[in-house]
Amino acid sequence: MTKFELPEKPKKTNTSEDFNNLRKAVDELDKFDYAWKTHANKADRRINAANKYIEELERENQRLIANAKPQQALPVVPECVAEFIEDCKKEGECLFGIFADATRVEHDMPDLVYFWLGDEGNNDELFARAWLDGYTVEKLQLFYIELPNVYGLKNKILVSKVENGIIVEFSNGKNYALKFTEQEIKSIDERYWQFAVPVEDGE
Structure with a gap:
């Protein structure tokens, strides 16, 4: 019996059309690669700029913290002094007027306030701070x-x-x-x- 052999399948050869298609595909890949790299570069630049800005803000924050003065607590005054300050302000009095007047009669200053200001402890500065910055009222033991x-x-x-x-x-x-x-x-x-x-x- 004679053995039959199939003829060899012819090898496909690349035509000019195949080369053109391959060239187009490579061009498309190049375009995509270029667009991606451009986008990535822009994103990197933005991230770097943002990081620099954050570092500047952190440095500025540290500078402000280092130079910040500690906030002083509000002065504590007796209730009679707090009431006197509020009454004077309602009547349009000024701090200078309180201290400039040598007598307490002008401002109808209560005895307790008068003695607290002078005789009891020389609290002029504390009174001025309370007038200007605000105060907390001393809770007296009853x-x-x-x-x-x-x-x-x-x-x-x-x-x-x-x-x-x-x-x-x-x-x-x-x-x-x-x-x-x-x-x-x-x-x-x-x-x-x-x-x-x-x-x-x-x-």
């Missing part, structure tokens, strides 16, 4: 005047009314008892200070 039990009474005897610097009424328990500052108690009579009992929070 007290009851609790008198000793007499005649075997069970309830505590507390002062409930004062008139013209004289104690005129008492109460059993704290419901009607007056609350005083240390200065107010001593202004009635310094001997009452020994009977002062602190007012607790919420009372």
